[in-house]
Every structure is written in structure tokens, then in C-alpha cells.
Amino acid sequence: MARVVVTGGAGFLGSHLTDLLLERGDEVVCIDNLVTGSTANVEHLFGRPGYTMVHHDVSNYVWVPGPVDAVMHLASPASPVDYLQMPIQTLKVGSLGTHNCLGLAKAKGARFFLASTSEVYGDPQVHPQPETYWGHVNPVGPRGVYDEAKRFAEAMTLAYHRHHGLQVRIVRIFNTFGPRMRLQDGRVVSNFLVQALKGEPLTVYGEGTQTRSFCYVADEVRGFLALLDGEHTGPINIGNPGEFTMLELADLVKDVTGSDSEIVHEALPVDDPTQRKPDITLARTLLGWEPTVALREGLERTAAYFAEQLRLG
Numbered sequence: 001m002a003r004v005v006v007t008g009g010a011g012f013l014g015s016h017l018t019d020l021l022l023e024r025g026d027e028v029v030c031i032d033n034l035v036t037g038s039t040a041n042v043e044h045l046f047g048r049p050g051y052t053m054v055h056h057d058v059s060n061y062v063w064v065p066g067p068v069d070a071v072m073h074l075a076s077p078a079s080p081v082d083y084l085q086m087p088i089q090t091l092k093v094g095s096l097g098t099h100n101c102l103g104l105a106k107a108k109g110a111r112f113f114l115a116s117t118s119e120v121y122g123d124p125q126v127h128p129q130p131e132t133y134w135g136h137v138n139p140v141g142p143r144g145v146y147d148e149a150k151r152f153a154e155a156m157t158l159a160y161h162r163h164h165g166l167q168v169r170i171v172r173i174f175n176t177f178g179p180r181m182r183l184q185d186g187r188v189v190s191n192f193l194v195q196a197l198k199g200e201p202l203t204v205y206g207e208g209t210q211t212r213s214f215c216y217v218a219d220e221v222r223g224f225l226a227l228l229d230g231e232h233t234g235p236i237n238i239g240n241p242g243e244f245t246m247l248e249l250a251d252l253v254k255d256v257t258g259s260d261s262e263i264v265h266e267a268l269p270v271d272d273p274t275q276r277k278p279d280i281t282l283a284r285t286l287l288g289w290e291p292t293v294a295l296r297e298g299l300e301r302t303a304a305y306f307a308e309q310l311r312l313g
């Protein structure tokens, strides 16, 4: 049994991770300022022994009384719509927030886990992307606020490892989806599912030939724990290597929801990566991890969640 601090614990991934940690008997201290998260994601945990939630911005000094075995730093806006609306908060939580959480881990002698991203590869010119690829990021474009914050966070995490001997783990997360994504968070899976369920047009940005690889949330957070518990610092890609164009995704969403929504094309966001697919050789060989939920099945589960949310209004 361990006591784990989860920053961003009221968000989409953080809340699923928390469920898994509590299920296996760990205690969880969630620290979240609710900029993109919601108490609705964790209200089923209120009053449960071993669960505490603290409302706090981790870009400011962070302290947690008592022993801490692991600090899992997930706090950051993650949807492009969110981080483009909060560019400075995004840079701050990736830099100052990461530094503060590393300081907490060092003071407690805890293991530090960083939620990094496939966005560190930018618009990749190597495909699929292995962890050894340095990436192709535009530091001064609008997405730079997220990509560079995460790249700095990785560098800072490894500096604490090398300079202070801190035990660290870095995961590079590829597009993950599932229940508890916000209906309006602007990411492609939530947009398409909500549009299809409402009978509205599906908004494909650009030609729709750009690709992404979508991982179901239960697979993703299982990978986090394999990395946290294992002996490897990383970075390690955790994602589903199945690769789909946005047009293929739109068709699949229509099929899963039984929707006859039309597909409309809208402007492609600046610096939108043209392709993305994880090389998961390291996760398979070092962690014994691989995804088990196919995109179609994951979409069915997520559609059921969104349908219920829409019904509740």
C-alpha cells in the first residue's frame, strides 16, 4: 500500500488513475484547481477512506503533510482548445508546476511520475514514433505553449533524476479517450461523438487525412501503473498503435452511434500534426503492457457515457 499524490486528479485521466490506485489499496491525495477538471469526476470518492482532495494550483508552492510514496503529475490543460485558451497557465503548470511537484517528491523521498505527451514529437517526420525520436516542434507556433512546456517538464524531471538521484518515470501519452471527457472539451473523439448523438454535422478539420492513434482510457491508466511500479525511467510511449484518419474516425463514430449526420470540413488548426502513431516496442518488452480495447469497442463505451450525459442535460 502506498500514499500517492495525483495532480490533475479531478481530470479525465487523473480520475480514472485514482480509481485504479484506490482499487489496489493505495491512498490518494488529489491536488487540482479544477480549470479543466470537475468534481463530478471524483464525487463518487468523497468520503471514501484513503481519498482526499485539495483545491490548489500546483504552479504555486505545493505541500502535502505526512508521508508520500509517489507524486504523479498530471495537472495541465490537455485539449488543444483548452491550452490555446490558457497559454500562460499551460506554460506555468508544465514548468513551475513540474518544478514544485519534483520538489515535493524530493522532500518526501517519493517516486515522481510525469504525464508527458506524444506532442513532444510535434509534427513528426519519423513514423511511427519511437522514444528515441527528438521530434519536430514549432516552439513559436500556438501549440508551442503545450509542446514546449512538456519538453521542459521532461528535461526538468531528468535533471532531478541525474542531479538529485530522484526516482522518476516519464510516460508519453498518445490520444486517449473514454468516459469523463468533457462533452465540450474540443478534442476530436468528444466532438464527433457529441455531434453524432445530437444529429449535428461532424466537423472534420482540413481534408481529414491527418492521422491519430486512439487509446482507450482503461488501457492507458493500466500502462501508467506498469510504468510507475517498474524499474524503467523512460520516457516510454503508452498508446494504441492502431492508426486512423479523421475521416475514418468520423465514419466509425457515425456507425457506432447509428447517426446519419453529415460530415463538414472546417479550417485545419495551425501546426496540426499530419500523422501520429506510437512505436510501443519499449512498453511491450520492458513493461509487458499493450492495449486490449479496440477503437470501436472504446467508442461504444464512450458513446454510452455521452448519451447519458446528454440525457441528464
Ligand code: NAD
Pocket: 007, 008, 009, 010, 011, 012, 013, 014, 031, 032, 033, 034, 035, 036, 037, 038, 056, 057, 058, 059, 073, 074, 075, 076, 077, 078, 079, 093, 097, 115, 116, 117, 118, 172, 173, 174, 175, 176, 177
Ligand atoms: P484534463 O483537462 O481532463 O485533466 C487535467 C487536470 O489538471 C484537470 O483536472 C485540471 O483542472 C487540472 N489542472 C490543470 N492545471 C492545473 C494546475 N495548475 N494546478 C492544479 N490542477 C491543474 O486532461 P487529461 O486528458 O486528463 O490530461 C491529463 C494529463 O495527461 C495532462 O498532463 C495531459 O497533458 C496529459 N496527456 C493527456 C492526453 C490525452 O489524450 N488525454 C494525451 C497526452 C498527454
Ligand code: UDP
Pocket: 079, 080, 081, 175, 186, 187, 188, 189, 191, 192, 203, 204, 205, 206, 210, 212, 246, 268, 269, 272, 273
Ligand atoms: N479534429 C477534427 N475535428 C474536430 C476536432 C479535432 O477533425 O472537431 C482533428 C484535429 O485537427 C486533429 C485531430 O482531430 O487533426 C485530433 O485532434 P485533438 O484535438 O483531439 O488532439 P491532438 O492530437 O491534435 O492534440
